Amino acid sequence: MMLGSLRYGTTVGLILINAMVLATLATEEGIFTNHLLVQLHEGVHDEAHQLATEHGYHSARKLPFGEGLFHFYPLDTAPRRTKRSLHNRQRLEKDRRVKNVLDQEGFGRQKRGYRSINEIDIKMTDPLFSKQWYLINTGQADGTPGLDLNVAEAWDLGYTGTGITIAIMDDGRLKLCNHGIDYLHPDLASNYNAEASYDFSSNDPYPYPRYTDDWFNSHGTRCAGEVSAAANNNICGVGVAYNSKVAGIRMLDQPFMTDIIEASSISHMPQIIDIYSASWGPTDDGKTVDGPRELTLQAMADGVNKGRGGKGSIYVWASGDGGSYDDCNCDGYASSMWTISINSAINDGRTALYDESCSSTLASTFSNGRKRNPEAGVATTDLYGNCTLRHSGTSAAAPEAAGVFALALEANPDLTWRDMQHLSVLTSKRNQLHDDLHQWRRNGVGLEFNHLFGYGVLDAGGMVKMAKEWKTVPERFHCVAGSLQEVHKIQSGERLILTISTDSCQGKDNFVRYLEHVQAVVTVNGSRRGDLIINMTSPMGTKSILLSRRPRDDDAKVGFDKWPFMTTHTWGEDPRGTWILEVGFQGDKPQRGALKEWTLMLHGTQSAPYIDQIVRDYQSKLAMSKKEELEEELDEAVERSLKSLLSKN
Structure with a gap:
């Protein structure tokens, strides 16, 4: 059954949505849950909570997308539908106030990058700062000096993420104060945005990390520290955007995922949250083909069209940890036009063995890799006030990118979601990234790219300099x-x-x-x-x-x-x-x-955003001479043009 009001109509992205909705997804057998999408008739929206409790549900939450749509939460947390809940659903469907009821099917989503490591000139007082080679690489842990995010230049220009909020969409591992019941991680407390945080697994505003003996629930806290860990407080390390605010969106800590929970997370407070960092997706088992369902697609489309006052929410996605066995173009989140898909490199410029390659990856940051040096991992915050050197996977790469984008947004708050993609293409650097299989190539207008690394490693300094005077790209x-x-x-x-x-x-x-x-x-x-x-x-x-x-x-x-x-x-x-x-x-x-x-x-x-002259010169010369004779000249011309562009910014 399809809810009539959920049709996407003629808005931007119709063709993509139709293609994704019609896609046959190779996933595990569906699980029917006790969560429902309920559409109410006009004039009875205020009765939603009462209606839910009358029919045996815990509560109802109004959805920010669509008309008259509510998420009905069950009383218990049973992963599968029971006979009792089926009876409640049937009674609800017959209620005169209810227009439509849509079951929420459970499906699999997997956290990315949680894996063990095999023992693996700015003054900061934070004890792990000298070990955060991805911020400033001086050759720590046998790394390659200079191979980093170039945050020092951005910080030196005065950009530290002030005024920007990044949401970590994860399992709620941000430690926060539940009215005095729990405590904040001391390196995140000052930058925690409680207003923008929510627990969609438990339907409350406190995304508290569920305790486990193996610390599996450390994922979100580690990601948050990479972005917003405070500077100069003598605790752990420093975030890429250490004056930014970080919000926790807990949405993965239940036995199944539903379209409502996913869509609600992606569309949570889009006028307050600037950047959403996602280090999860379909199972990276090398045999799954899966992507967002219809509600999530609509929420993402609404985000890029309406978020941030119409400038568009920025979605950063980890490309995946399936290694050479998988292809991130089989992941409908990482391969979406609306997301910025980020891969990773290790501290000497090689690919990590778990990196997936695909043509949709836009850029790269850093993670742990093949080195046995115990300090070659990503240093960040950890559960219970601790610090770690063991954060890893492409899940470590995505928050770093979110931090860089926060610096760019501080430099120019008017950047649209597409501006951020263009800036990533223009300012990312080949640096010393290399892979034995996939070589660097130039496209038809001279932009250098790699099948694994996209357009290269993000350069925070180069991005904020270009962002300061950036003109919004033409209509799409x-x-x-x-x-x-x-x-x-x-x-x-x-x-x-x-x-x-x-x-x-x-x-x-x-x-x-x-x-x-x-x-x-x-x-x-x-x-x-x-x-x-x-x-x-x-x-x-x-x-x-x-x-x-x-x-x-x-x-x-x-x-x-x-x-x-x-x-x-x-x-x-x-x-x-x-x-x-x-x-x-x-x-x-x-x-x-x-x-x-x-x-x-x-x-x-239709009009050139910035490279019209490069294209025109290349095409005119190509028409007059042989392509082979132009290769060296073209490379030099492109380098001069892009260097000129960068120097002006």
């Missing part, structure tokens, strides 16, 4: 560039090659001339889904790896159903011309399959 448009609906067979030993030629909706109101995100909405299946590989090449010659081999994925039935594979690698390019899709199998055993649809969706601007 969406063009369906073409669609192939015929069935095309695929078999091992051969590559299926398809093309779509497009004018990018030229001459229409939705013409896209300068690319931001590109989506290939694909329906394909195979005798072994994990052996499928998909590449796409732009008219300007940039090849994106949309799907890599996933050796643990044995699916032979579901495949990908209208799944929106996304790439950021063609950022700034002219999309007009011929796009090439290449599909095949990679593996030891023969496989066969069929591609049933490829729809090409282009997202970007």
